[in-house]
Amino acid sequence: MDRKIILPEDQMPRQWYNIAADLPNGMQPPLHPGTMQPAGPEDLAPIFPMPLIEQEVSQERWIDIPEPVLDVYRIWRPTPLVRATNFEKFLDAPVKIYYKNEGVSPPGSHKPNTAVAQAYYNKEFGIKRLCTETGAGQWGSALAFACSFFGIECKVYMVRISFEQKPYRRLMMMVWGANCVASPTDTTESGRSILALNPDSPGSLGIAISEAVEAAVASEDVPTRYCLGSVLNHVLLHQTIVGQEAKKQLEMVGDYPDVVIGCAGGGSNFAGLAFPFAQDKIAGKEIQIIGAEPTSCPTMTRGPFAYDFGDTVQKTPLLPMYTLGHDFVPPPIHAGGLRYHGMAPLVSQLVRDGIIEPRSYNNLETFEAGVNWAKTEGHISAPETNHALSAVVEVARQAKEEGKEKTILVNWSGHGIIDLTAYDAYLSGKLSNYALPEEEIERALKAIEGLPKPQ
Amino acid sequence: MDRKIILPEDQMPRQWYNIAADLPNGMQPPLHPGTMQPAGPEDLAPIFPMPLIEQEVSQERWIDIPEPVLDVYRIWRPTPLVRATNFEKFLDAPVKIYYKNEGVSPPGSHKPNTAVAQAYYNKEFGIKRLCTETGAGQWGSALAFACSFFGIECKVYMVRISFEQKPYRRLMMMVWGANCVASPTDTTESGRSILALNPDSPGSLGIAISEAVEAAVASEDVPTRYCLGSVLNHVLLHQTIVGQEAKKQLEMVGDYPDVVIGCAGGGSNFAGLAFPFAQDKIAGKEIQIIGAEPTSCPTMTRGPFAYDFGDTVQKTPLLPMYTLGHDFVPPPIHAGGLRYHGMAPLVSQLVRDGIIEPRSYNNLETFEAGVNWAKTEGHISAPETNHALSAVVEVARQAKEEGKEKTILVNWSGHGIIDLTAYDAYLSGKLSNYALPEEEIERALKAIEGLPKPQ
Numbered sequence: 001m002d003r004k005i006i007l008p009e010d011q012m013p014r015q016w017y018n019i020a021a022d023l024p025n026g027m028q029p030p031l032h033p034g035t036m037q038p039a040g041p042e043d044l045a046p047i048f049p050m051p052l053i054e055q056e057v058s059q060e061r062w063i064d065i066p067e068p069v070l071d072v073y074r075i076w077r078p079t080p081l082v083r084a085t086n087f088e089k090f091l092d093a094p095v096k097i098y099y100k101n102e103g104v105s106p107p108g109s110h111k112p113n114t115a116v117a118q119a120y121y122n123k124e125f126g127i128k129r130l131c132t133e134t135g136a137g138q139w140g141s142a143l144a145f146a147c148s149f150f151g152i153e154c155k156v157y158m159v160r161i162s163f164e165q166k167p168y169r170r171l172m173m174m175v176w177g178a179n180c181v182a183s184p185t186d187t188t189e190s191g192r193s194i195l196a197l198n199p200d201s202p203g204s205l206g207i208a209i210s211e212a213v214e215a216a217v218a219s220e221d222v223p224t225r226y227c228l229g230s231v232l233n234h235v236l237l238h239q240t241i242v243g244q245e246a247k248k249q250l251e252m253v254g255d256y257p258d259v260v261i262g263c264a265g266g267g268s269n270f271a272g273l274a275f276p277f278a279q280d281k282i283a284g285k286e287i288q289i290i291g292a293e294p295t296s297c298p299t300m301t302r303g304p305f306a307y308d309f310g311d312t313v314q315k316t317p318l319l320p321m322y323t324l325g326h327d328f329v330p331p332p333i334h335a336g337g338l339r340y341h342g343m344a345p346l347v348s349q350l351v352r353d354g355i356i357e358p359r360s361y362n363n364l365e366t367f368e369a370g371v372n373w374a375k376t377e378g379h380i381s382a383p384e385t386n387h388a389l390s391a392v393v394e395v396a397r398q399a400k401e402e403g404k405e406k407t408i409l410v411n412w413s414g415h416g417i418i419d420l421t422a423y424d425a426y427l428s429g430k431l432s433n434y435a436l437p438e439e440e441i442e443r444a445l446k447a448i449e450g451l452p453k454p455q
Numbered sequence: 456m457d458r459k460i461i462l463p464e465d466q467m468p469r470q471w472y473n474i475a476a477d478l479p480n481g482m483q484p485p486l487h488p489g490t491m492q493p494a495g496p497e498d499l500a501p502i503f504p505m506p507l508i509e510q511e512v513s514q515e516r517w518i519d520i521p522e523p524v525l526d527v528y529r530i531w532r533p534t535p536l537v538r539a540t541n542f543e544k545f546l547d548a549p550v551k552i553y554y555k556n557e558g559v560s561p562p563g564s565h566k567p568n569t570a571v572a573q574a575y576y577n578k579e580f581g582i583k584r585l586c587t588e589t590g591a592g593q594w595g596s597a598l599a600f601a602c603s604f605f606g607i608e609c610k611v612y613m614v615r616i617s618f619e620q621k622p623y624r625r626l627m628m629m630v631w632g633a634n635c636v637a638s639p640t641d642t643t644e645s646g647r648s649i650l651a652l653n654p655d656s657p658g659s660l661g662i663a664i665s666e667a668v669e670a671a672v673a674s675e676d677v678p679t680r681y682c683l684g685s686v687l688n689h690v691l692l693h694q695t696i697v698g699q700e701a702k703k704q705l706e707m708v709g710d711y712p713d714v715v716i717g718c719a720g721g722g723s724n725f726a727g728l729a730f731p732f733a734q735d736k737i738a739g740k741e742i743q744i745i746g747a748e749p750t751s752c753p754t755m756t757r758g759p760f761a762y763d764f765g766d767t768v769q770k771t772p773l774l775p776m777y778t779l780g781h782d783f784v785p786p787p788i789h790a791g792g793l794r795y796h797g798m799a800p801l802v803s804q805l806v807r808d809g810i811i812e813p814r815s816y817n818n819l820e821t822f823e824a825g826v827n828w829a830k831t832e833g834h835i836s837a838p839e840t841n842h843a844l845s846a847v848v849e850v851a852r853q854a855k856e857e858g859k860e861k862t863i864l865v866n867w868s869g870h871g872i873i874d875l876t877a878y879d880a881y882l883s884g885k886l887s888n889y890a891l892p893e894e895e896i897e898r899a900l901k902a903i904e905g906l907p908k909p910q
Contacts, residue, residue, distance in 0.1 A: 002464040003529050009457040074458050075541075075833040086530075104559065106833035108872065148830045168623065171875035174882055175829050374630050375603045378530040378561035417563065417873060420626035427629055 003085060005098075005249040007078035013244040014065055016237045019275045019346060021061035022282050024353050027345060028320040028454045031307060036452050039317045046217050047226045049125035052118065055234035063237065065117075072116045072149050076105040077241070081249035082412075086376035087392075093400035097392060098257070099412040100246045100273060103379065107172065109414030110269040111142030111229055114238035118227050119146035128222040129153040131215045132229065133183065133208030136162050136337050137169025138382070138414060139229030144178030153222070154178035157185065157211045160203035168418040183208040190214050190313045204329045205340050206312030213315050230266025231310060231319070231344045239272025246409060247276055257287065257409035259395050263387040264291040264300065264358070265337060267344030269413035275346075277409075278355050290395070291347065291358045292387040294366070296334035296434060299324055299343045300351055300358035302441055307452050308342055320454040321348040322358075325447035333434040335422040336366050337384035341444075361390035362433040367426035369393050370416070382414040383422045458540060460553075460704040462533035468699040469520055471692045474730045474801060476516035477737050479808050482800060483775040483909045486762060491907050494772045501672050502681045504580035507573065510689035518692065520572075527571045527604050531560040532696070536704035537867075541831035542847075548855035552847060553712070554867040555701045555728060558834065562627065564869030565724040566597030566684055569693035573682050574601035583677040584608040586670045587684065588638065588663030591617050591792050592624025593837070593869060594684030599633030608677070609633035612640065612666045615658035623873040638663040645669050645768045659784045660795050661767030668770050685721025686765060686774070686799045694727025701864060702731055712742065712864035714850050718842040719746040719755065719813070720792060722799030724868035730801075732864075733810050745850070746802065746813045747842040749821070751789035751889060754779055754798045755806055755813035757896055763797055763903050775909040776803040777813075780902035788889040790877040791821050792839035796899075816845035817888040822881035824848050825871070837869040838877045 020027065029038035041053045048056070055063060065073075084097040091097075102110035122130055130152055134140030140156035147154035156178055163170060163182035173180045183203045184191035190210035194201050201207070209228070216226035228235060243260075250256055260277045262270030274289050281287050293300055300322045308323040310316035321342045328341040343351075350356040370386035373379070381389060388410050399406040416423065425431050475482065484493035496508045503511070510518060520528075539552040546552075557565035577585055585607055589595030595611035602609035611633055618625060618637035628635045638658045639646035645665035649656050656662070664683070671681035683690060698715075705711055715732045717725030725746050736742050748755055755777045763778040765771035776797045783796040798806075805811040825841035828834070836844060843865050854861040871878065880886050 004464065006461045009459065072833075106829075106835065145833060149833075168873065168875045171879050172835065172872060175826060175835055175875070175878050177830065371630060374561075375632065378527075378600060378604075380561065380627065380630055417627060418623065420623045420630070423630050424626050 001083065001253065003083050005081040005252055007245055007249050009074055009078065011248060012070065012073065012078050013241050014070065015062040016065060017240040017244060017276050017279065018058055018061055018063055018237050019278060020233060021059050022279055023349060024282055025349070027349055031318040031452060033309065033314055033317055043317065047213060049122050049127055049225055051121040051125060052234050055237055056232060066120060069117050069120050078245045079104050081246055084377050087373060090372060090376045091393065091396045093396035094403070094405045095396045095399050096407045098250065098409045100242055100409070102242060102269065102411060102413050103415035107138065107141040107145050109138045109142065109382065110239060110242060110272060110411070111139050112145055113241055113272065114229065114235045114268065115142040115146035116149065117238040119143070119150045119152055122225055123150040123152055126223055127152065127225045129155065129219065129224040130227045131155045131212040131224060132227040133157045133205060133212045135159050135205045135339055136419065137166050140180060141169050141172040142229065143227055144173035144176040147178065148176040155215065156180040157183035157208040159183055159205060159208050160201065165421060166418065183211050185211060188214045190315070193313060204312060206326055209311040210313040210315055213311065230268040230340070231342065233346055235268050236271040236275065236344055236346050239268050240275050242272035242411065243274060243276035246273060255407060258406045259288045259290065259408045261290045261292060261388050261391045261408060262411040263338060263384050263413060264293050264343065264347065265384060266340045267347035269411050271344060271347055273409070273411040274356065278350060281355055289356050290391050291356055292391040293358060293360050294334060294336050294338050294387060295360045295362045296436060297324070297330040297339055298360045298436065299341065301360045304445065305348060305352055305454060306448050307454055308448050310342065318451060319345045321345045322351065323448065324441060325444040327447045328444040331434050331436070333363065333432060335363060335383060335425055335431055336387060337382065338387060359391055361387050363431045364433050366390045367423065367431065380416045381412065382416040383419050385413045385416070388413070456538065456708065458538050460536040460707055462700055462704050464529055464533065466703060467525065467528065467533050468696050469525065470517040471520060472695040472699060472731050472734065473513055473516055473518055473692050474733060475688060476514050477734055478804060479737055480804070482804055486773040486907060488764065488769055488772055498772065502668060504577050504582055504680055506576040506580060507689050510692055511687060521575060524572050524575050533700045534559050536701055539832050542828060545827060545831045546848065546851045548851035549858070549860045550851045550854050551862045553705065553864045555697055555864070557697060557724065557866060557868050558870035562593065562596040562600050564593045564597065564837065565694060565697060565727060566594050567600055568696055568727065569684065569690045569723065570597040570601035571604070572693040574598070574605045574607055577680055578605040578607055581678055582607065582680045584610065584674065584679040585682045586610045586667040586679060587682040588612045588660060588667045590614050590660045590794055591874065592621050595635060596624050596627040597684065598682055599628035599631040602633060603631040610670065611635040612638035612663040614638055614660060614663050615656065620876060621873065638666050640666060643669045648768065659767060661781055664766040665768040665770055668766065685723040685795070686797065688801055690723050691726040691730065691799055691801055694723050695730050697727035697866065698729060698731035701728060710862060713861045714743045714745065714863045716745045716747060716843050716846045716863060717866040718793060718839050718868060719748050719798065719802065720839060721795045722802035724866050726799060726802055728864070728866040729811065733805060736810055744811050745846050746811055747846040748813060748815050749789060749791050749793050749842060750815045750817045751891060752779070752785040752794055753815045753891065754796065756815045759900065760803060760807055760909060761903050762907050762909055765797065773906060774800050776800045777806065778903065779896060780899040782902045783899040786889050786891070788818070788887060790818060790838060790880055790886055791842060792837065793842060814846055816842050818886045819888050821845045822878065822886065835871045836867065837871040838874050840868045840871070843868070
């Protein structure tokens, strides 16, 4: 059998799958940050263009992918589904492992699946500039890439510590024509308020989001909107092409997974692979769906399900989600990405519903999995992706202990060849397994005391 | 039509094509660096393992690819052949452009095609350690990758200026388990002799080759050999899988190129794509084959065809090739890779025979082509690869002027996402079109005065 299962371009899915239509217990509404009352589409209008707001609240199961988006997708999609035969041999367990290689996109991750869609809808809506934040830089470079195809200006607020440590991501954005600055900046109120407290702030995703939203809303020269690379319903929607392709590819070889695995920061690559299979699970199919997160930012495994702001300075609507509190920042020792304080509401709801099982993995085991992967499957994974590989290792070990055969499908969400400084830290013994003390989490959760509680 | 033409794994070529069997005028022999007499296989035995020496001198047209090599190839091969429809639109010329995407390999370039083969044959021959040099790091990381699959120790001498400017390539090698040091080192005689003249030497490929050869020959603890990533016949041989795949893929869509293009430093990616088409040209087919090199290191376009050493300190056999002299180092302003002073003897002979047409391109036009490519085709090319894209632009422009339709096949030899500092220099206006003065070249060529001349 071929290692690589290739879906012909003309069989690429032409609709996104909206799991909102199939949720067993529905969703709780977002709340307006001022009134704390359910927020409607009109509340989001200054931030997002109407077509994306419509997708955000849509209950339609299938949403057509516009032809110009499909055209750009065809640059790298359909992505290969690959049988990881070498890693299987290395694990010596009764498992078949298929990985969906989202690292083949020009920015090197799954992120352009939604970036291209968002750039397209903004363009159609007459928007001339997009503002966004980025952490490690995967999202910022994906949006820069997407904007270059639709002729939209792109401004990226990059978490300062990553801006300094990951110059290559910033340079990628520059090649595609975007403007990338280190956040916090002194050009927004949000940035200045953080710098006033700590002039040397390394930044955080929450802060960068605040800056990007503020810059988008305050822009007066050209029509400007904000873009988010994860968390929101419409972002997860756009990623579902990943799982749909994987399903078709498995059908081509007559297979179906027992276990579906993805790493989860905000939740988008995980949801992209998992939701089309969660649909089957909701309909009664027996299948295990694992979201892998870091022990240093254990949103789903140790945070409560609560209403919380999406950003640090409390400008965004409140979302019902697993959260560590909107001012949580993972400890500096954490090198594995996935640093967001919350989790996508759709993923959170499905965890609550027992459809999705969260697990957490520490620094050292994730890099160990990544190095073993590189030495067997060849490709160097993003540190984020290594969390998913850790879950693969755990499931395989368990299958071996139980003597049970398992078919595993994992989202290889991106390559790590511009995140190699994290591998350097691991290989030179500078990483350790920092365990987040209970009181750290309790302290962080103080930020959501007094906010409305979901039912 | 699909943009991507995918060859099924079971149709991957199972033999390499050896153009030595088809040369119209044969080859001149390499010369022993001591006696200046034709060098035989035994002269190479301390440096290379016998199976590779046999390939180096073989006259067999087809050489079987061993099964374990095919197994590793399958990690990323067959590589996609892609119709560059967006770049075609951008150029607005009557051309069809197909690019062979060799950037999908784990190290990101064509280099593992030969690295895997070399690691395999050395392993079979009982070798436990391989020494090599690397410039920008593509070759070193490819050999590190290959060695990790065959359990061979890998030591890489990396040109110091690249070692310092390109930490990511060194880190890639580390992830795959290799040991990478900055050349010149003080651990070899060759290195010490250079450091004695200039303690701050930025290094050069020629120096690093000298160090790696010396370290291989002098190793007494474990059986050690040297590996070269380009130039030699057996290296070019292993790359011919590229052109053979491309031929099959074009057949799948009923096409054949009018023009075949590759960038040429040592000549291996160019030869890999071009030789299977050169075979047709030698047999009478009308086809243009262009090797694109930098104006800052204009080996084929401005150097003489001469016998010269492969390295700086004159330890290797003399090869009959286009050369700028073995101590030529391109000016620091040159950011585009392809820095080797010579050119593969097989490529050189075919230039002499009129089968291959060399052209040269300058810094600015190559990066301009690369940025336009990134904004249309999405992928960011290696600076080396941008020379090939410049040739595509030139051919397309000419086709437009002449009103002639052309089908172009180009080797997209690698991605540039860890060579982004060169793009940074370009985009921030720090690059210029340094024109190498005639006296520079005359001065450099003094190094080969007094050496035997080819016929």
